[in-house]
Amino acid sequence: MSYWIAFPAIIAAPVLGGLLHGADRVIRARMQSRKGPPLLQPFLDLLKLLEKRQFIVHSYHALLALAHMIVLWVSIGMLFFNSDLLMVIYFHLLATLLLVVAGYSVRSVFSNMGATRELVASLTYEPVFVLCVIALFTQYGTFQPAGILTSANPPLYTLPFIFFALLIALPVKLKKSPFDISEAHQEIIGGVEIEFSGFYKGVLLVSKWLDYVYVYSFLYLFSGGQLGLALAIFVGVFVLLAAVDNATARVTYGEMNRITLPLVIILVVINYVVLSIQRVAI
Amino acid sequence: MSRHSVRSPWLLHFNAGSCNGCDVEILACLAPKYDIERFGIVNTGNPIQADILLITGPITKRARERVVELYVQMPEPKVVIAVGACACTGGVFRGMYNVENGVDSFIPVDVYIPGCSAHPEQIIDGVVKSLGILAGKNKEMEFPTQLRGPVTIDRGQVDRRGLAGSVASLEKGCTNRGTEN
Ligand code: SF4
Numbered sequence: 001m002s003y004w005i006a007f008p009a010i011i012a013a014p015v016l017g018g019l020l021h022g023a024d025r026v027i028r029a030r031m032q033s034r035k036g037p038p039l040l041q042p043f044l045d046l047l048k049l050l051e052k053r054q055f056i057v058h059s060y061h062a063l064l065a066l067a068h069m070i071v072l073w074v075s076i077g078m079l080f081f082n083s084d085l086l087m088v089i090y091f092h093l094l095a096t097l098l099l100v101v102a103g104y105s106v107r108s109v110f111s112n113m114g115a116t117r118e119l120v121a122s123l124t125y126e127p128v129f130v131l132c133v134i135a136l137f138t139q140y141g142t143f144q145p146a147g148i149l150t151s152a153n154p155p156l157y158t159l160p161f162i163f164f165a166l167l168i169a170l171p172v173k174l175k176k177s178p179f180d181i182s183e184a185h186q187e188i189i190g191g192v193e194i195e196f197s198g199f200y201k202g203v204l205l206v207s208k209w210l211d212y213v214y215v216y217s218f219l220y221l222f223s224g225g226q227l228g229l230a231l232a233i234f235v236g237v238f239v240l241l242a243a244v245d246n247a248t249a250r251v252t253y254g255e256m257n258r259i260t261l262p263l264v265i266i267l268v269v270i271n272y273v274v275l276s277i278q279r280v281a282i
Numbered sequence: 283m284s285r286h287s288v289r290s291p292w293l294l295h296f297n298a299g300s301c302n303g304c305d306v307e308i309l310a311c312l313a314p315k316y317d318i319e320r321f322g323i324v325n326t327g328n329p330i331q332a333d334i335l336l337i338t339g340p341i342t343k344r345a346r347e348r349v350v351e352l353y354v355q356m357p358e359p360k361v362v363i364a365v366g367a368c369a370c371t372g373g374v375f376r377g378m379y380n381v382e383n384g385v386d387s388f389i390p391v392d393v394y395i396p397g398c399s400a401h402p403e404q405i406i407d408g409v410v411k412s413l414g415i416l417a418g419k420n421k422e423m424e425f426p427t428q429l430r431g432p433v434t435i436d437r438g439q440v441d442r443r444g445l446a447g448s449v450a451s452l453e454k455g456c457t458n459r460g461t462e463n
Contacts, residue, residue, distance in 0.1 A: 025319075034317040041290065041322050048290040048333070053357040053421045055330055055442060189327040197330035197357055 006080040013076050017209025018042045020216065020238075027242045042205065049202035057106050057195045064102035065200045069207045071095040076210055079217050084143045085133045089126070092214060095207075096122050103192035114191020117181045120253045121172050124179075124260050128169035129218070131268050135162045136221070139275070145221055154224025156233065161271035163222055165264040167237065172260065173215055175208075176241055178248035179256050187250070288413045290322040294332035294356065298349050299381065300339030303399035304366035308336060310402045311409075318406060321413075329355040334412060336405075340368040340375040341382040347446065350429045353389045354445035359419035361412045364391045365405060367398040374398065389426045 022039045029036020038044075056062045075091035096118065103115025133143065139158050140148050148155060156163055172179040183191050193204055219237060223230035251259065297305050311318045312325055326332050329352045341349060353362065364385040367373030372383035385391050392415045395408040425445065434441045 029317070029319060032314045034314045035320040036317070037319050037322050044289040044322055051421075052333075052359070053423075055357055056439065186327070190331075194328055195330070201331055 003081075006077075006082075009080050010073075010077045013073065013213045014206050014209050017206075017212040018046070020212040021209055024212075024238070024242060027239065028246055031242060031246050042209065046202050046205055049198055049205065052198040054198040054200075056200070061102055061105050061195065062200050064098050064105070065196055065203050065207075068095050068098040068102065069203050069210065071098060072207050072210045072214070076214055076217065079145065079214070082144050082146045085136070085145065086130070086143055089129050089133060092129075093122065093126055099192055099207075106195045108195050110188040110190075110194045111192055113188050114183075114194065117188075117253055118192060120257070121175075121179070121181060124257055125169040125172045127261075128165055128264050131264070132159075132162050132166055132218075135159050135268070135271060138272075148221050149225035151224060154222065154226055154229055156222045156224070156229065158275070159222075159271055161267040161274070165267040165271075166218070166222075167240070168260050168264055168267075170215060170237070170241060171244060172256065174211060174241065176245040178244070178251050179260070180250055181253045181256060288417045290324075291333045291409075291413060291416065292324045292326045292331055293334050293336055293409075294326060294329050294352065295336045296338075296349065296352055298337055298339040298345035298369070298385070299342030299375075300366060300368060304338035304369070307399050307402050307405060308338070308365060311405050316402045316406060318409065321410070323409065329353075330357060332356050333360055333416060334409065335360065335362045336365055336409075337362065337369050337385045338365045340372045340378075341385055341388060343380050343382065346382055346388055346429065349385070350388055350426045351443070351446040353426055354431075355442055358421050358424060359416055360424065361392040361416045361419070362389055363393045363395060363408055363412050365395045365408070366400045367396055370394045370396055386427075388428050390424065 019039070021042045022037075025041060026036045026039055071091060072095040075088050075095060078091060079085075079088045100115045100118050103111045103118065106112075136148055136155060136159070137143055139155065140151055142148065171177065175183040183193070188194070193201065196204055216234060216237075219233050220230050223233055295305070295308055310316060323334075329335075333356075335353060335356060337349065339345065362385065364370050368375050368381075369385050372378075372381055375381045376383055382388065393408045393412045395404050397404055400408075423440070429446060431444050431446055434444050
């Protein structure tokens, strides 16, 4: 992306993410034949949180939430500024770890449990993101988004199985059913979020939106820069995630790893085999 | 004035010894048929992120400390709704040895929803009414009427948990709590 597009896009990232989150809530409601909240509900939530009285457990706890959001934002900025994809992933992991440390730093059982589950979840989705980037590298010979976006055939056609593997990891990343173990509202009341209120809960809300942007920009890579294809991917994945979220119940974290990891590894291996057969055939 | 709380009120629901009749009706409001999410309402299980406290049940002696603790842990602005006849006055349990005859004997209540059990329509009506009250409130601190602890300030922060007093101070000479530790 040129600098003139990247800068406003980075500034607008939370707004885009907020809209995605709002649309997600509306679509899920419509699927249950409810009316659902207004599209701008996430922003109303944020404004509400800003005007509440503030409770802070201890200052580092609050600071870590802030750092989490900033590092997440930086990782999205790096993605938009055509930086190395592996670096983007590691920055994103750093953001997650800051949140995990915040979760462990208070004496709340749910918060600690949420932090552990956050770690387990990142153990599930991070390898998928890394494998995905490595596959992109073997195919396109570059770790930079620009190289992938300018190539003639989009990764969706050359790496379809990797795309499916990513699809399996997405509910884990976005904390959606059946893999929403790290949030689990009925069970551990939001996990690491539990001790945040007011402004800092708002910060975590914005981080959630940034996560949406991060994931969907990753999916954009698979369209190879073709806008029609990108739109199809976005809408398809969006509706699919909402449908799966509505239709499934939460699994335990052991089951999550047992279900996702073998499936993902098989998909990735299949894709490598297909690619190498193609190479040999040529 | 809290303008935005009105568009995004988050609920905390607590059962203070109710028969579960009213709890089921509250859950019915959240389910697709009555869909109170259309008002932006979310059911959080977390007092420090909630705006509206929905209490069912007559406040049993076991539950009163919990009610007060949940109440003081909610950040202002906040409103309290008593759902069902027994949360309003004690209802069918009124005058029994183990209950405290209604929520308002411990914390200030903003909206009373009568009925045994309260209908979902009534609950929605009550919640919407409470939004008007929420809009008029500000960040000023609110306190429980009984079981009130001292306001201690530690490094510029109010100790919220200390605001809830202990039952021991309330019931000097009460025998059936003395044996617990
Ligand atoms: S008001 Fe009636 S239905 Fe509701 S909790 Fe009390 S006894 Fe049960």
